[in-house]
Amino acid sequence: MRAPAGREEAAGPDAAGALLVVGDVATDVVARHAEALAHGTDTPAEIRTLPGGAGANAACWAAFSGCADVRLLGRVGAGTADWHGALLREAGVRPLLVRDEEAPTATVVALVDAGAERTFLTDSGAALRLCPADWSPGLLDGVSRLHLSGYLLFSEPSRELAGLALADALDRGVPVSVDPASAGFIAALGVDRFLAATAGAAVLLPNADEARLLTGLPDTADAAAKLSRHVPLAVVTLGAGGALVAESGAVTARIAPVPATAIDSTGAGDAFTGAFLAALLAGASPAAAASAGCRAGARAVSVCGGRPTGSGGTRP
Numbered sequence: 001m002r003a004p005a006g007r008e009e010a011a012g013p014d015a016a017g018a019l020l021v022v023g024d025v026a027t028d029v030v031a032r033h034a035e036a037l038a039h040g041t042d043t044p045a046e047i048r049t050l051p052g053g054a055g056a057n058a059a060c061w062a063a064f065s066g067c068a069d070v071r072l073l074g075r076v077g078a079g080t081a082d083w084h085g086a087l088l089r090e091a092g093v094r095p096l097l098v099r100d101e102e103a104p105t106a107t108v109v110a111l112v113d114a115g116a117e118r119t120f121l122t123d124s125g126a127a128l129r130l131c132p133a134d135w136s137p138g139l140l141d142g143v144s145r146l147h148l149s150g151y152l153l154f155s156e157p158s159r160e161l162a163g164l165a166l167a168d169a170l171d172r173g174v175p176v177s178v179d180p181a182s183a184g185f186i187a188a189l190g191v192d193r194f195l196a197a198t199a200g201a202a203v204l205l206p207n208a209d210e211a212r213l214l215t216g217l218p219d220t221a222d223a224a225a226k227l228s229r230h231v232p233l234a235v236v237t238l239g240a241g242g243a244l245v246a247e248s249g250a251v252t253a254r255i256a257p258v259p260a261t262a263i264d265s266t267g268a269g270d271a272f273t274g275a276f277l278a279a280l281l282a283g284a285s286p287a288a289a290a291s292a293g294c295r296a297g298a299r300a301v302s303v304c305g306g307r308p309t310g311s312g313g314t315r316p
Helices: 054-064 076-088 148-156 156-172 183-189 191-198 207-217 222-228 268-281 288-301
Strands: 018-022 026-032 046-051 069-076 093-100 106-112 118-122 143-148 176-178 231-235 243-245 250-255
Touching: 018 054, 026 222, 046 054, 046 076, 046 250, 054 069, 054 076, 054 093, 054 143, 054 148, 054 231, 054 268, 054 288, 069 076, 076 118, 093 143, 093 176, 093 222, 118 207, 143 148, 143 268, 156 176, 156 288, 176 268, 176 288, 183 191, 183 207, 207 222, 207 231, 207 250, 222 243, 222 250, 231 288, 243 288, 250 288, 268 288
Parallel strands: 018 069, 018 143, 026 106, 069 093, 143 176
Antiparallel strands: 026 046, 106 118, 231 243, 243 250
């Protein structure tokens, strides 16, 4: 297999049971502020620059959770490609990064308040410039599961790539999971377009807000059940409330939350996704995999940033 121009191919043999994540890589600027934001003046904050991106975070959590072969396809700005690639390799992820010479790596400013809730300011940069030329069916060689970050669906080039990846995976019998990623972006794209773009996926992993938006139902359990008629398995994360597992139109498991002292909720959903997929690859049931996801989510909120250790505060 020849990599498209600009992509870094990680060396190493293909292995059965691999997880391929296709999604976003970002540079996160996390600002934790104990006081309410003071408009027009200064607010004291602890600020760190960290590696992030929903797709990259999920891949790192999958590797941390025991998946021996995790691969990540994403597009990054040439200026920070080496930094992101090195940190992914340190996390146990094989980076397949496309270097973009025109756009910088996506940047997310995460404002985290005293309750650990975060608000994002997002510059998608190179992330949503991932395009069909960056895809090859050979990327699925040795892959047992494909995971698509929902952010890919919010621009035309990356949405087209996601469609190709989904179709090629279905042709090979590789199950596909999708993280809807953003209620705000789904509303802008349109629910019908989002659901059409994910037709054929085996697993959908929304949070409660996304599940309600995608179904139009106010009750989260009802929303989860309805989504499991669109895909075989819908797993809805509830933050500190645990998770719901729905299959074939009915909620089949309610997963209890794992207690945690939260300092930053950035990446908690990505942690759930990574650990959930690693557990499925290891043969766990959906309910057991969701329990593993909740444990990872609880761990994630106890550190700053979206990666397993919360490390990486060196400016790229």
